[in-house]
């Protein structure tokens with residue numbers, strides 16, 4: 001250990017937490033530096049899908065990475081339960097994307113065909129189903145549902161409990177979590193990184209930048225590049241109701257606690273303290289056209305969250321050439337990819353180099369400008 005810690009992880013959202021947990025699991029000494037309670041965190045605002053279908057159009061490697069995550073989630077859920085006693089309620093019995101009317105059905109069919117035809121893509125086994133075929137699995141759909149796509153690899157989880165389970169695991173692994181320690185500067189000297197925070201300096205042999213959209217500002221401090229283009233999403237939650245939805249949908253899921261979550265919009269606005277009721281109204285209207293009985297439920301909560309979104313929508317995993325030992329990780333779909341972050345990314349960081357397959361596909365060098373590193377081992 002060349003510093004106070006083997007690894008300092010900057011950012012304590014789902015990405016930083018999964019990677020730190022994975023490093024602790026491998027016996028590394030880890031510090032997690034985070035902002036305070038009112039920080040913007042996508043990890044507390046998401047829709048909690050472990051979702052495969054329709055991810056990766058335009059980047060076949062992302063389809064492979066997503067399928068791998070879906071397949072490894074069972075192991076993650078079981079290790080977290082064994083360690084923390086928390087059941088993250090992973091359900092992976094397939095998910096639907098429903099369409100309303102013939103135009104939407106046609107557009108979705110086209111997407112499914114394009115996904116199938118993409119060279120080098122993983123086999124999602126995604127298929128289009130007619131309304132009567134959908135009704136066999138989801139008997140309560142309304143008459144406007146024209147059908148939809150189905151993928152057996154899709155599922156959902158209790159993402160807040162997953163977040164909590166990682167943090168519970170920190171204690172078991174001896175990981176030091178420091179809230180209220182925003183990193184303001186990073187330097188490297190004498191083989192170790194020095195991270196400046198308002199409450200003092202932390203030293204570490206390696207660093208992982210997992211600060212969500214703030215990676216855009218932090219990455220250049222260590223010769224990395226993370227161009228971000230965040231968007232906002234709104235979610236509406238109903239009161240609890242009897243179980244009626246045995247599979248999650250892209251925009252509707254019934255949580256393990258019985259509430260119905262309806263989401264999620266994509267907006268340019270980046271204020272997560274304001275809600276647009278006109279947007280919630282559209283989401284709620286579509287939901288009750290898909291399942292008419294939802295119209296009888298009361299809405300009990302609604303919120304907006306800011307998505308961590310690399311500029312082209314695909315994940316960034318990179319390592320620095322100028323500052324060896326510095327890594328950056330950011331993506332949308334941090335719930336889905338949590339298993340890969342905990343197992344694969346953590347293993348590569350512990351080894352000191354991202355594997356060729358990962359950095360070859362996901363390096364920020366694809367954006368041009370300051371680039372990350374060459375493929376590692």
Ligand SMILES: Cc1cc2nc3c(=O)[nH]c(=O)nc-3n(C[C@H](O)[C@H](O)[C@H](O)COP(=O)(O)OP(=O)(O)OC[C@H]3O[C@@H](n4cnc5c(N)ncnc54)[C@H](O)[C@@H]3O)c2cc1C
Nearest residue numbers: 011013014015035039042043047049183233333334335336
């Ligand atoms: C509405 C919505 C719906 C979503 N639905 C899904 C879904 O269904 N499935 C799915 O897989 N994903 C979903 N996501 C995405 C998922 O939530 C994110 O990919 C994931 O939470 C990103 O985690 P993160 O740790 O990168 O970022 P964040 O949760 O934003 O955390 C970043 C952390 O970095 C800290 N930080 C920032 N700057 C600094 C600094 N200088 N020093 C120290 N710490 C710093 C912040 O305080 C914060 O804690 C959704 C997101 C939204 C908003």
